[in-house]
Amino acid sequence: MDRQEVMERIAALSDRSFRAVENTVRALEQMKENRYPFLGNFLNVEKEESADPDVFVCSMPIVPEVLNPYRIVYGGVTATLHDMAMGWMLEHRFEPGSKFVTIDMQVNYHNPGKGKRLKAEARLVHQARELLQVACEIRGDQGELVSTSSATFLQLVRKESV
Missing domain, CATH: 3.10.129.10 (Hotdog Thioesterase)
Structure with missing residues (x-):
């Protein structure tokens, strides 16, 4: 999948599923700041x-x-x-x-x-x-x-x- 296809699929998600994607992005960004593992940030x-x-x-x-x-x-x-x-x-x-x-x-x-x-x-x-x-x-x-x-x-x- 390329970026465009990923963005289109995200746009089609329900609000609940979108919140999970949003949390995933937040966890990835936090890894740069706090250096904790992804899963700890995700949870x-x-x-x-x-x-x-x-x-x-x-x-x-x-x-x-x-x-x-x-x-x-x-x-x-x-x-x-x-x-x-x-x-x-x-x-x-x-x-x-x-x-x-x-x-x-x-x-x-x-x-x-x-x-x-x-x-x-x-x-x-x-x-x-x-x-x-x-x-x-x-x-x-x-x-x-x-x-x-x-x-x-x-x-x-x-x-x-x-």
Whole structure:
């Protein structure tokens, strides 16, 4: 597809579908400014203040684009918020430029994700060299526990050349 065809197809979209395209464009533009990944910008994930310095808090709005046919947040979106919150927490906790990748994650769902916002709270559980165990809870805007997760992250360490 060329630009003209894309523009014509966008012009023919419903208002709801157009808002999804608009959100996509906004997320792409924000990547240049805040250097967050596209998906975090697309989901409007935002860091929040935490009363506990050992707990990292972030949240995202619940919008129609993240709802499944049952009008609750897709489980994959919830799992993505878990992964982002835990990874983001590690990036804030360690020296700038540290990089982490998820090597294992378990998510348990307790209640449907509904309301206006999901709030994630992540904390470091244990560190053994480059392996880090992290836990996260996600709650709805009424305080209900939506899901819990635990994950193992690998800290990528650049080997010194000899």
